Amino acid sequence: MNYTLHQLQIFLKITQLKSITKASEALFLSQPAVSIQLKKFQDQFSIPLTEVVGRQLYVTDFGKEIAEAAENILNEVQAINYKTLSFKGQVAGRLKISVVSTGKYVMPYFLSDFTNKHRGVDLIMDVTNKQSVVKSLENNEVDFSLVSVIPEQLNLEKVELMANKLYLVGSTKKKFDRKVSTKKIFETYPMLYREDGSATRNAMEEYIASHNIDTPKRMTLTSNEALKQAVIAGLGYSIMPIIGIKNELKSGDLEILPFKDLPMVTTWHLVWQKSKNLSPTAIAYLEFLKAEKHRIIEENFGWYDQY
Structure with a gap:
């Protein structure tokens, strides 16, 4: 077999979204390019990975196993990249944040300087409703969450933003x-x-x-x-x-x-579970916030004082 990391990435995204069109949009590729790579990947297996019934794409049981293996491989490759950057003294790793819907007007300003400075940080920001944000905290699916009302049922640490x-x-x-x-x-x-x-x-x-x-x-x-x-x-x-x-x-x-x-x-707070073992990337981000949040507020939200 001679599949590429690019093909693994495309196949995994197709299995996640159950759509070649949606996968192409998510990966910023043309639909024909995604279809071609899927065919080349499929040609290396004698068992079907996907099937189309009507207009709906389905992933076969075998395809699901290959997708799981693909995800593990891609995670390992990502880990190698992070370790390489870390040995160079750079902050590198994934930073996962869930944000309540109104928080989309706030959180990007507290992230841009950090991610621009540390190119090895991969940001995943999920903008959703409050219930989903709380669930992501409970299930330990994120590093931090941005909320304006702190969930009392959870034992959380917090940093006040604005x-x-x-x-x-x-x-x-x-x-x-x-x-x-x-x-x-x-x-x-x-x-x-x-x-x-x-x-x-x-x-x-x-x-x-x-x-x-x-x-x-x-x-x-x-x-x-x-x-x-x-x-x-x-x-x-x-x-x-x-x-x-x-x-x-x-x-x-x-x-x-x-x-x-x-x-x-x-008050907007960035919160996380007290019991969570924060990654080096998450710790670096907290240090950045403590040092820079007042400057960020002054530069981007000074207009607040007009009202």
Whole structure:
């Protein structure tokens, strides 16, 4: 047999995504190139690795075993690369971070200088909902997680990053009736919520409950971007983290409505299990954060002070 590491990588990605098209997109290759490499890889085995039923690609039992072996081989190759860089005195290894959806506006700024300085670091950042973030921590699938509300059921270490401010926000295109007092806006217009389990939704519900506000009209959207676009379109109002609407405030598509006891302020924390044995790469990243986080905040989030 004479298969290449490139073929192993392509075959593994196909088995993970169950699609040649999706694999080509994930690997930034053309679909024909992926198909050709899959055929060359298959030609080295007398037993089928995949099969197509209808339009769906399936991995055979034999193919699953080969995919598992391919993953092990690729991991070993990666480990060799990391060790080589480490012997040269460079930080090298994988850094896995799970991030709640709104955190995508925060976390990249705390990573870019570190990854640019240490080219041997392979970053894997999963942007998902709060429940999945907590699960990834529980299952020890990540080095760190970025959250604005710390899960109390887990025994965690933490590093404070920056404030998370939530305001009442509405569209400038469809303003509420000025004859209606701001206090009545929750009762008069639809309130837009994130899905159950979202930290933003929880904060909004806690605020409304603590102020005895009635919200008879409700809508639920399952992503921060969908919620933002709905507010811009004038579907209703919402309490939103300001971190995700900087451009919309600047362009005039959204406006902050002054309201009692707003903004709500929580804190973005990077957290990890106390019992976790951190890798040298993860330890190096914590040292970087402690040294650089104030500079990063000043350079990238100074606009916070305007609100």
